[in-house]
Amino acid sequence: DAKTTQPTSMDCAEGRAANLPCNHSTISGNEYVYWYRQIHSQGPQYIIHGLKNNETNEMASLIITEDRKSSTLILPHATLRDTAVYYCIVRPASGGSYIPTFGRGTSLIVHP
Amino acid sequence: ETGVTQTPRHLVMGMTNKKSLKCEQHLGHNAMYWYKQSAKKPLELMFVYNFKEQTENNSVPSRFSPECPNSSHLFLHLHTLQPEDSALYLCASSQDPGGSYNEQFFGPGTRLTVL
Numbered sequence: 001d002a003k004t005t006q007p008t009s010m011d012c013a014e015g016r017a018a019n020l021p022c023n024h025s026t027i028s029g030n031e032y033v034y035w036y037r038q039i040h041s042q043g044p045q046y047i048i049h050g051l052k053n054n055e056t057n058e059m060a061s062l063i064i065t066e067d068r069k070s071s072t073l074i075l076p077h078a079t080l081r082d083t084a085v086y087y088c089i090v091r092p093a094s095g096g097s098y099i100p101t102f103g104r105g106t107s108l109i110v111h112p
Numbered sequence: 113e114t115g116v117t118q119t120p121r122h123l124v125m126g127m128t129n130k131k132s133l134k135c136e137q138h139l140g141h142n143a144m145y146w147y148k149q150s151a152k153k154p155l156e157l158m159f160v161y162n163f164k165e166q167t168e169n170n171s172v173p174s175r176f177s178p179e180c181p182n183s184s185h186l187f188l189h190l191h192t193l194q195p196e197d198s199a200l201y202l203c204a205s206s207q208d209p210g211g212s213y214n215e216q217f218f219g220p221g222t223r224l225t226v227l
Contacts, residue, residue, distance in 0.1 A: 034215065043202050043218025044155070077203070091214065100216065102155040 003027070004088045009107040012082075020106050022087040022088030025069040030092055031065060034100065037072050037084040044087065044102070047073065078110045115139040118203050118219035125193065126227050133188040135220045136204030144186040145216065147202040148179060155202065161186060162208060193226045200224075 005023045012018040017074040026035060048055055048062045050071070052071045061074040062064040075082055116137045116164050137144065146158040160168035161180040175197075177224040186203055199225055204216040 036216075041200065041221070041223070043116075043204070043221050044216070045114070046215040046217065049215065100214075101157070103152050 003101075004100060004103060005088050006086070006088055006103070007108045009103065009109070011109045011111060012075075012078045014080055014110055014112050015077055018078040018108060018110065019080065020073040020075075020086050020088075020108065021070065022064040023070045024088070024090050027068050027090050028092070031090045032066075032092075033062065033071050034089040035060070035062065036087045036089065036100075036102070038084075038087070038105070039081075047086075077078070078108075080112070081111045082108065084108060091101050114219065116205055116217050116219035118201075118202060118222050120222060121220060122223045124225045124227065127189070127193060128195075130189070130191040132190065133201055133203075133224075135186040135188075135203040135219055137184055137186075137203075137217070137219075138203060139204050140178045140215060141145070141205040141217070142183050142208045143206045144180060144183070145204040145206075146188055149198070149200040149202060149203065149221075150196075158188075163219065171210055190224075191220075193224075198226045 032051050035047040036044040038044040047059050050055055050062045050064055064071045073102050085105040086103050087108050089100045119134045139222045143162045145160050146221045147155045147156055149155050157170045158172045159178045164180050175192050179187040200221045201220040206214050
């Protein structure tokens with residue numbers, strides 16, 4: 001059961017901002033939005049997560065809409081090394097055992 | 113370097129062989145996971161261990177046998193595999209499966225080829 005939908009692929013010019021959208025229209029009030037990425041043939045890497053406020057760290061910014069039904073991951077100055085598959089996941093904030101389910105994600109290609 | 117190591121990085125085995133994959137995490141986490149990633153497919157969860165106890169077995173065939181002797185080590189024992197089991201096997205750890213601090217840290221994976 002896919003709780004998120006993402007475009008299959010996107011491309012971006014090196015040095016420009018990459019904006020990756022994610023729809024999670026059935027998100028519950030206690031569910032966080034997580035982003036991971038997977039560079040070819042490597043393990044996924046955690047990027048960022050948020051509940052309802054926008055978040056920023058050294059890797060990216062996460063913008064969550066006020067109704068929380070969608071979010072955007074922003075890589076402010078994309079580099080060639082940002083070429084990867086980006087996964088958007090929703091998960092409960094706490095309680096019980098939860099296992100993140102990785103869908104097909106968005107394949108981002110950063111070109112020179 | 114994520115603090116999760118996996119060995120070997122590459123493994124080629126015949127269908128009658130027995131081999132083991134090893135995962136070790138240096139993060140003090142309590143939960144460890146095995147995932148399988150076949151070519152052009154999403155990650156598939158195989159097993160979850162929390163405090164050394166198996167809490168998830170995602171209908172994995174018995175030719176895959178996990179072992180978690182302590183919270184830092186996780187093994188995947190392989191025997192009589194099939195060619196369709198060829199895939200990237202990923203290990204991950206997290207502080208615990210539930211709770212607010214649940215980002216997973218993944219190892220580099222073992223690329224398995226079954227001949």
